[in-house]
């Protein structure tokens with residue numbers, strides 16, 4: 152997943168896509184602060200941007216989609232994802248479909264998050 156997609160998903164959830172300020176004088180005691188929300192980025196572990204590959208990410212996105220009762224809500228996303236599933240189905244040597252259960256296919260956190268990002272990009276574009 153690209154940074155652009157992670158940023159899109161982060162902002163879709165209403166969270167800050169943190170942007171650290173520069174340390175103009177190379178001060179070793181400089182504490183990176185997000186220029187937008189002012190959070191101390193050293194308090195956040197590792198990459199301070201969400202990776203969107205964990206069950207908690209998938210669940211947050213599912214909840215956000217379900218909140219939207221308008222046209223672009225969870226049902227709309229699931230219909231769209233179903234069309235992607237058809238396209239991505241792969242077959243074994245004997246012609247049988249591998250992973251022929253839509254829900255099982257969709258409930259992979261990394262795939263789910265990736266699909267939501269793709270869907271959001273399509274609906275914006």
Ligand SMILES: [Zn+2]
Nearest residue numbers: 167169185188
């Ligand atoms: Zn921030």
